[in-house]
Amino acid sequence: MTQKLNAAIAGGGIGGLATAAALAQRGWDVTVYERQDALRAVGAGLYIWENGLRVLEALGAYEQATAGAFRGTHFEQRDLRGEIIESAPIQANKRLLTVPRSALLDALRDVCLKAGVKVKTCAEVISATSRGELLFANNEMVQADLAIGVDGIWSKVRTSLGLELSHEQLSEGALRTMIPAEPNDFGPDDIGKYIECWNGSRRFLITPVSKDETYLALTCPHDDVQARTIPVNKALWTESFPQWKHLIDRIGSSPISWGVYGVTRCHSWSAGRTAILGDAAHAQPPNLGQGGGMAMQNGLALAVHLEQVTDRRDIPAALERWENAERGLIEHCQRWSILYGEVTFLPDDVRTKVLRNAMLDPWIAEQVFRAANHSPTGTGAA
Ligand SMILES: Cc1cc2nc3c(=O)[nH]c(=O)nc-3n(C[C@H](O)[C@H](O)[C@H](O)COP(=O)(O)OP(=O)(O)OC[C@H]3O[C@@H](n4cnc5c(N)ncnc54)[C@H](O)[C@@H]3O)c2cc1C
Incomplete structure (x- = not known):
């Protein structure tokens, strides 16, 4: 990139920080605007599958994020009597690590700072325009070559741009x-x-x-x-x-x-020079432990698709290419995560039968783990 383009990112969560680091590492001038008074993880722990781990490696955040992390060997479901429904070994070539959310957020923050990302806290975005503008609760406004809404499930960027197809709690x-x-x-x-x-x-x-x-x-x-x-x-x-x-x-x-579990679908992930990703664009219930992985993966992919762009006028077309490339897998993962949630409402004995049979079916296992097995764009993983 010959000319330094700038990006304004709404939201300093998992997806916002991964996107910010990936862009800054590619020469962008990036500022993250976070509503809270500090970058702070909400929740407790997090499952990170192979695909998310590869993103962390690509960003240089892996060692710190996973220091002391737990690596399980089996994922086991048990019924109301404590009896095993199914105990699925986690294949050696498909890493799954579990970490405190705070460890992940700290690691992403540190790679951001190292890459020169600026972070502004107490900055609540209330709307955005397709011209790369973010408007704030205190009436201030910033305009960037690219604006990105990674402002979570209740995204103001998404709603103000009219990108939402449906948002279901x-x-x-x-x-x-x-x-x-x-x-x-x-x-x-x-x-x-x-x-x-x-x-x-x-x-x-x-x-x-x-x-x-x-x-x-x-x-x-x-x-x-x-x-x-x-x-x-x-x-x-x-x-x-x-x-x-x-x-x-x-x-x-x-x-x-x-x-709360939410599902968001959008008819498009961008309008002009403003994009959305993470829960803002493709929230899914956490049944497959992939919402955060998908947010990080899509943030890195966005940065890779913008790598060759030197003129802000080329940004909308690059955003379209990014969406076309990434949407299929993300929506697949969203669909299967919703499907898994259906077992919650089955009677216990029916759930046991469904889970036992489903996990033994290789085709179903391939659907469930497709995202985990994926080599995300930009990671260089085969
Ligand atoms: C119970 C539960 C368990 C989960 N378990 C997993 C798991 O094991 N593995 C996994 O990969 N995923 C999991 N997820 C999903 C994961 O938490 C989300 O997909 C992920 O956090 C999305 O990242 P994000 O950056 O898009 O949004 P968020 O993490 O929600 O971050 C959004 C950020 O934007 C800020 N913000 C919000 N509004 C504004 C505004 N108007 N202006 C400025 N800033 C704003 C917020 O303060 C926040 O910092 C789980 C979710 C739930 C609910």
């Missing part, structure tokens, strides 16, 4: 928290596993993220009001998952957040 959500790990938390048969336990429409997901911390996700329908209260109704969750009482008892030392 699903009837399920999750309470997420970290608990301190203790040596005897897991029996000999549990070690090295991610364990998803079901009872009715409640799910208890146990995810070690380091030797010191375990991430718990307690998922339930939105109308299961008692189950989604904060502070966590420990008696209720212990009644549903008595074998995990020792973990449930330890809830409370870390912040707890209730995350």
Whole structure:
């Protein structure tokens, strides 16, 4: 790139920071505008599959983001009696690491700063235009060669540009928290596993993220009001998952957040010189643990598609090429993540049969893991 182009990014979350780093590493002058008073992760832990790990490697954030991370060997589902529904080994060539969200965000922030990205906090974007303009709550405005909305599920950039096709809030959500790990938390048969336990429409997901911390996700329908209260109704969750009482008892030392599941579809990911990505453009429920991976992957892809652009007038066409190249896989992942969520509402014995048979079917496994097996644009991975 001969002339330095500039980008203004709304949102300093996983996707915004990955996009900012990828652009700055390619010579762009980048500023991230974040609504909060600091770059801060919301949630607790995060699954990062092979595709997301390759993006982190490409950005130079891998070592820091995954230092001390947990690498599971099996993903196991259990029924209301604690019996194994299915225990799927995680193939050696398909890495899956689980990390605290804060570790990922810190690593992305650090590669951004190293690449010269400027970060402005307390900067709430209220709308955008197709001319690369972002407008802020304090009435200020910036104009850039390229503006990008990575401002999450309730994206103002998306709605103000009229890009939204549909935005649906699903009837399920999750309470997420970290608990301190203790040596005897897991029996000999549990070690090295991610364990998803079901009872009715409640799910208890146990995810070690380091030797010191375990991430718990307690998922339930939105109308299961008692189950989604904060502070966590420990008696209720212990009644549903008595074998995990020792973990449930330890809830409370870390912040707890209730995350709703949303699905966003857009008729286009850009208008003129303004684009959207991440949850702003393609939010999906977290059943496949890929929303963050897709946000990072798409941010890197965007930067790669803009690599040859030296004149801002060529940006709209590059954005169109980017969307054409990336949309298929992202929407595939979104579809399968929604499908997986359907089992929540099945009776227990039916769910057991469906999950057991589905996970044994190679075609279904290929659909579920297609994104995880993918070599994202720009990573140089074969
Ligand atoms: C329960 C749950 C579990 C999940 N588990 C996983 C998992 O294991 N693996 C995985 O890959 N994904 C997971 N996800 C999905 C993942 O969290 C999201 O896909 C990912 O965070 C999207 O990144 P993003 O940068 O697009 O949006 P966000 O992470 O939401 O970041 C948006 C940023 O923009 C800021 N912002 C918002 N509005 C404005 C504004 N108007 N102006 C300026 N800034 C603004 C926000 O403060 C935030 O910093 C999970 C989601 C949920 C709900």
